[in-house]
Amino acid sequence: MELQDAIANRRSIKMFKRDMVIDDQVLYQAIEQSTYAPNHGMRQPWRVVHIAKNRLGEMSKQVSRIAFHHQPDKQQDHYNAVTNLGGMLALIVQEDPRQKENLENYLAFGAFAQNLMLLLHEAQIGTCWKTPQYIFLPQIRNVFGVKDNESLVGFMYLTDMEDEMHHPPRQTQNIMTQF
Numbered sequence: 001m002e003l004q005d006a007i008a009n010r011r012s013i014k015m016f017k018r019d020m021v022i023d024d025q026v027l028y029q030a031i032e033q034s035t036y037a038p039n040h041g042m043r044q045p046w047r048v049v050h051i052a053k054n055r056l057g058e059m060s061k062q063v064s065r066i067a068f069h070h071q072p073d074k075q076q077d078h079y080n081a082v083t084n085l086g087g088m089l090a091l092i093v094q095e096d097p098r099q100k101e102n103l104e105n106y107l108a109f110g111a112f113a114q115n116l117m118l119l120l121h122e123a124q125i126g127t128c129w130k131t132p133q134y135i136f137l138p139q140i141r142n143v144f145g146v147k148d149n150e151s152l153v154g155f156m157y158l159t160d161m162e163d164e165m166h167h168p169p170r171q172t173q174n175i176m177t178q179f
């Protein structure tokens, strides 16, 4: 697949209404290749926790007990959605006490994440990066073993591509002015 095609055609997949599987070996290879992303000081400020297909249900129970306390309907919705996925990644960035280095770490994480979404798209694995409000809760951070000097910056939902929607092309944006 041409890089231009991958960039133009990758879209967040937000349909989780049927059971899906993905090839974990392909996922692991894409994660490894994504670490070729630029990162200042070669701090490699990223890590991921893989929630494999057979662990999604247990993860959902632990997360939704905290995130949707006393909301059984929302707990069930979460369970139904995520157990249909082919897997999930918890996305974790290394914090740095220095302002500039901390910014660089977050920016590098974005480069890593885009590499990952493009490589998975090429491998016919759909993705959606999710940033629910509850990623900031200490109990949720504990579920995924996020350390004090790390931030949980969301979850990557992993799907097959059967339900890939055919989105209209993006509007071209004029983001450039001349100096």
Ligand SMILES: Cc1cc2nc3c(=O)[nH]c(=O)nc-3n(C[C@H](O)[C@H](O)[C@H](O)COP(=O)(O)O)c2cc1C
Residues within 6 Å of the ligand: 010, 011, 012, 013, 014, 128, 129, 130, 131, 132, 154
């Ligand atoms: C950092 C980040 C956080 C996102 N968080 C969410 C989210 O919480 N829920 C969601 O449905 N989509 C989320 N998305 C997906 C965007 O909404 C999506 O990228 C946007 O709609 C553009 O569509 P595309 O990815 O299909 O091109 C997130 C994307 C990024 C990059």
